[in-house]
Amino acid sequence: MNTVKSVRELRAAIAQARAEGKQIAFVPTMGNLHAGHSALVSKATQRADFVIASIFVNPLQFGPSEDLGKYPRTLLADQEKLVDAGCHLLFTPDVGEMYPHGIDDQTRVSVPGVSEGLCGASRPGHFEGVATVVSKLFNMVQPDLAIFGQKDFQQLAVIRTLVRDLNMPIQIIGEPTVRAEDGLALSSRNGYLSSEQLNVAPLLYRSLEEMAAAIRAGERDYAKLVSAAQAQHSAAGFRPDYLEVRESNSLRPATADDRQLVILLAAFIGSTRLIDNLAFELDIPT
Ligand code: PAF
Numbered sequence: 001m002n003t004v005k006s007v008r009e010l011r012a013a014i015a016q017a018r019a020e021g022k023q024i025a026f027v028p029t030m031g032n033l034h035a036g037h038s039a040l041v042s043k044a045t046q047r048a049d050f051v052i053a054s055i056f057v058n059p060l061q062f063g064p065s066e067d068l069g070k071y072p073r074t075l076l077a078d079q080e081k082l083v084d085a086g087c088h089l090l091f092t093p094d095v096g097e098m099y100p101h102g103i104d105d106q107t108r109v110s111v112p113g114v115s116e117g118l119c120g121a122s123r124p125g126h127f128e129g130v131a132t133v134v135s136k137l138f139n140m141v142q143p144d145l146a147i148f149g150q151k152d153f154q155q156l157a158v159i160r161t162l163v164r165d166l167n168m169p170i171q172i173i174g175e176p177t178v179r180a181e182d183g184l185a186l187s188s189r190n191g192y193l194s195s196e197q198l199n200v201a202p203l204l205y206r207s208l209e210e211m212a213a214a215i216r217a218g219e220r221d222y223a224k225l226v227s228a229a230q231a232q233h234s235a236a237g238f239r240p241d242y243l244e245v246r247e248s249n250s251l252r253p254a255t256a257d258d259r260q261l262v263i264l265l266a267a268f269i270g271s272t273r274l275i276d277n278l279a280f281e282l283d284i285p286t
Contacts, residue, residue: 001083003090007140010091014052014141017088022050026143028134031055032072032188033081036178040147041085043175052141053082054091060103061129072191091141098136109135111165114157114251118264119275122241127158134159138168145171149178151185153264153277157251177276179205185276192272200236201269207232208263208278215245216282220256233267241266241273248279259284 004010017024025048027040037053044051055078062068075092082090099106108128115127138146148156156174163170178186183205184198193201207229214225222245230240245254248262262279 001087001090003079003092005092005094006097010140013089017050023048024050024052024143026141026146027053028137029053029055030057030071031078032074033078034186034188036149036151036186038081038085039178040149040175041082041087044147045086047145051087052089052091052143053087054137056093056098058129058133059095060132061126063123063125072188106132108132109162111158111161114154114161118154118242118244119266122266130155131158131162135162138170143170145173147173147175150174151177153262154251187274189272189274193269197269201274203236204265204267204274204276208265208276211263212278212280215261222254237269239268241268
């Protein structure tokens with residue numbers, strides 16, 4: 001696997017792969033890779049002949065009080081994982097390479113609708129930062145397809161929408177969340193958790209499963225389910241951010257008639273904010 005830091009080197013490597021007639025798959029990341037990222041790269045190797053990953057901790061998507069400074073940078077370990085997963089080329093630009101004219105004057109991409117509410121409400125500017133950097137990366141790499149984790153469900157919806165609205169000829173693939181045995185969704189931010197916090201964190205996914213089971217059994221009072229689950233979370237030491245039942249394609253608040261649902265949550269444990277979601281389909285009544 002080659003690692004390149006400049007757009008010029010990236011484009012040269014891609015031109016060579018294209019000249020060899022290769023299909024290109026792209027996995028953008030912020031590094032500190034775990035088994036969830038490796039699964040995205042493995043999937044990419046099944047779908048294309050040339051797999052490119054990027055590692056860039058994007059300042060534009062972090063709020064002023066967020067963890068940009070302490071976000072883990074683990075390049076050597078990440079490179080090993082990418083090689084093991086079958087990646088061919090790694091792009092690791094620095095901030096000057098991505099934003100050569102400064103961050104303040106950078107053209108921004110904003111995606112209305114699906115960016116609003118949920119993480120969009122709790123992290124103002126976050127999805128504009130994601131949409132901007134992903135658009136830039138897509139223009140630099142010009143992949144045939146790009147793969148993202150479904151753990152960031154709203155992010156995936158934002159990226160699908162921007163690709164559609166900006167006519168980018170890129171197929172977007174969402175891959176299922178990889179979980180620890182206890183159900184905890186793998187996340188780079190899990191590394192911030194103490195062993196005590198790691199013991200309670202799986203409660204979040206358990207309550208998503210319980211809520212989904214209740215909905216499958218016929219419960220349609222979503223507000224009641226949400227307040228019961230949040231009371232449980234608070235009692236276990238979480239500070240709930242949001243917990244909502246939404247229609248999974250549009251991300252609008254779910255009605256009793258919707259069949260394709262996703263329950264999304266964000267909660268703080270100590271100073272660490274965890275997100276998770278569970279998407280499911282209800283049987284159509286016969
Ligand atoms: O999901 C991530 O790691 C980031 O938000 C992404 C898509 C790489 C953009 O910086």
